[in-house]
Amino acid sequence: FAQQIASMENNIWHLPEDDRVRKRIERATKKMRDTFKSLGYEMPQLLGTEVSDNQIIEIKNRAEDPSLPADKVIICRVAKPLVLFEGKMISGQRPIVDVKENTEE
Helix, strand or coil, X not given: CHHHHHHHHHHHCCCCCCCHHHHHHHHXXXXXXXXXXXXXXXXXXXXXXXXXXXXXXXXXXXXXXXXXXXXXXEEEEEEECCCEECCXXXXXXXCEEEEEECCCC
């Protein structure tokens, strides 16, 4: 279920924000997240967030993006989402992501 949510969010990430299809899919994924949460599970939003030094993630692919500020690393695709049950990470469920970064100095 969590993988399906992540897949849908990955697919709409590249659509313009004012796209009607994107808005419809965003509403659907929000409902799915709410259902997931009602069962005691939570899936923190990773897509589009900045990677921090203390974050426990596995980076699968890196891509250069000169439009980002220097030394900034942004998650651009979630291959395996982070899933929490009652606020605690499910053991062995390390999220796998792709990132964009600007390595220029």
